[in-house]
Amino acid sequence: xxxxxxxxxxxxQTFRSGRVRIDTERIKxxxxxxxxxxxxxxxxxxxxxxxxxxAASGWHTAAVTMRLLVESDLxxxxxxxxxxxxxxxxxxxxxxxxxLRIESEVLEVRPSRSRPDQGLIKVRTxxxxxxxxxxxxxxxxxxxxxxxxxxxxxxxxxxxxxxxGERVPSKYRRTTAAGPTNDH
Amino acid sequence: xxxxxxxxxxxxQTFRSGRVRIDTERIKxxxxxxxxxxxxxxxxxxxxxxxxxxAASGWHTAAVTMRLLVESDLxxxxxxxxxxxxxxxxxxxxxxxxxLRIESEVLEVRPSRSRPDQGLIKVRTxxxxxxxxxxxxxxxxxxxxxxxxxxxxxxxxxxxxxxxGERVPSKYRRTTAAGPTNDH
Numbered sequence: 001x002x003x004x005x006x007x008x009x010x011x012x013q014t015f016r017s018g019r020v021r022i023d024t025e026r027i028k029x030x031x032x033x034x035x036x037x038x039x040x041x042x043x044x045x046x047x048x049x050x051x052x053x054x055a056a057s058g059w060h061t062a063a064v065t066m067r068l069l070v071e072s073d074l075x076x077x078x079x080x081x082x083x084x085x086x087x088x089x090x091x092x093x094x095x096x097x098x099x100l101r102i103e104s105e106v107l108e109v110r111p112s113r114s115r116p117d118q119g120l121i122k123v124r125t126x127x128x129x130x131x132x133x134x135x136x137x138x139x140x141x142x143x144x145x146x147x148x149x150x151x152x153x154x155x156x157x158x159x160x161x162x163x164x165g166e167r168v169p170s171k172y173r174r175t176t177a178a179g180p181t182n183d184h
Numbered sequence: 185x186x187x188x189x190x191x192x193x194x195x196x197q198t199f200r201s202g203r204v205r206i207d208t209e210r211i212k213x214x215x216x217x218x219x220x221x222x223x224x225x226x227x228x229x230x231x232x233x234x235x236x237x238x239a240a241s242g243w244h245t246a247a248v249t250m251r252l253l254v255e256s257d258l259x260x261x262x263x264x265x266x267x268x269x270x271x272x273x274x275x276x277x278x279x280x281x282x283x284l285r286i287e288s289e290v291l292e293v294r295p296s297r298s299r300p301d302q303g304l305i306k307v308r309t310x311x312x313x314x315x316x317x318x319x320x321x322x323x324x325x326x327x328x329x330x331x332x333x334x335x336x337x338x339x340x341x342x343x344x345x346x347x348x349g350e351r352v353p354s355k356y357r358r359t360t361a362a363g364p365t366n367d368h
Contacts, residue, residue, distance in 0.1 A: 030247075033247075033251070034247035034248065034250055034251045035247070035250045035251065035254060036251070036254055037254060037263040037264065038263070039263065049262060049263065050262055050263070050265055050327065057247075057250070058266055059243065059246055059247040059250050060247075062243055062246065063214075063217075063218035063219070063241075063243040063244075063247065064218065066218055066219045066241070066243050067217070067218045067219065067220070070219060070220055070221060078233060078234055079221045079222070079223065079233065079234070080221065081234055082242055082274065083273065083274070084271070084272055084273030084274065085269065085271075085272040085273070087268070087269075088268055088269040088272050089267065089268030089269070090266065090267070090268065143234070
C-alpha cells in the first residue's frame with residue numbers, strides 16, 4: 001500500500017481512470033438496498049418522475065467513482081482516506097449503459113497545522129459519461145502522510161482523533177528498524 | 185409518491201429514522217465492489233492502517249444514510265432528489281456492529297429563481313452511531329416541487345436542465361384533469 005507521500009503531490013497534477021459500465025440490473029439492486037425510490041427501481045415507474053426514466057442513485061455514482069479513484073494512479077501512501085468534501089454535486093443523471101470514468105486534479109497541498117506527520121490534499125474529481133458530460137463533481141480533502149524521516153517516528157506515538165475530522169493515528173505508518181521504506 | 189411540497193417545509197423542522205445495523209460481511213462486500221482498500225476488506229490487514237481496524241467505506245455510510253432518509257418522514261413530493269451538498273464529512277469511522285440512525289433538520293427553504301414550479305430545501309443530516317456519536321454530516325440541497333395550482337400547469341411544459349445542477353423537467357408532476365391531488 002506504499003504510494004505517494006504529501007511531498008509527492010503538487011497542485012496541477014492530474015489523474016485518470018479506466019471506464020466502468022453501469023448496467024440496469026445493478027442500478028436497480030443498488031436502489032433497492034440503499035435508495036428505494038421509483039426512479040432507481042423500475043423503468044415504467046421512473047417515467048413519470050423528475051428523472052423521466054431510470055437513473056442510478058447518486059450514491060451509486062459516488063461509490064463507482066470511488067472505485068475508479070482507487071484504481072487510478074493517485075495512490076496516496078496508506079490509501080485514499082477522505083476527511084470530507086467542500087463541494088459535491090450531480091449535474092446530470094447516470095443512465096443504464098453509461099460508461100463512467102474520472103478525471104482528478106490536485107488543487108491544493110498543505111501540511112497539517114496540528115499533525116507534523118501528515119497533511120491534506122484537495123482533489124477535484126469529475127466523473128464523466130461516454131459523451132464526456134460530467135455526472136458528478138466532488139472536491140474532497142484527503143488525508144495523506146508526510147514522508148517519514150528516519151528516527152523521527154517516536155515523536156508522537158499515541159492515537160489521536162482530530163476534531164476537524166482528521167481521524168488518524170498520530171503515527172501513520174510503521175517503519176522498519178532500518179528506517180522508512182518507500183517506492184520513490 | 186405524493187408527499188410534502190415546498191410550502192410544507194420550514195426551517196427548524198426535524199426528522200428522525202429507525203436504526204440499521206452495519207455488519208462485518210456487508211462492510212467487506214461493499215468494500216470489495218466499490219472501495220477495495222485494506223481497511224474495508226480484512227480485519228488483519230486493517231490493523232496497521234490509519235483506521236486501526238476494519239471500518240465501513242464512507243460511501244457505504246453515505247448509502248445507508250440515504251436509505252434511512254428515504255424511510256424517514258421527510259418525504260418531499262416526488263422523492264428525495266439531491267442537487268448537491270454544501271458540506272460533507274465523516275467525523276469518525278463506522279465499525280462492524282454499529283447501529284446507525286439519522287437526525288435531519290431543515291435549515292432553509294427557498295423558491296427557485298428560475299423555476300416557478302419548484303424550490304430547494306437545505307437539509308443537514310447527521311448520521312449517528314449507537315453511542316450518539318456523529319459518523320457523517322451532510323448539508324444537502326434537495327429539489328422540491330411547489331404545490332401545483334389548478335390551471336397553472338401549462339405555463340412551462342418543456343424539459344429543462346438548469347446549469348446550477350437543478351436537473352428537472354419544468355413540469356415536475358402531472359396533475360389530474362380535476363386538479364392537483366395531495367395528501368395534506
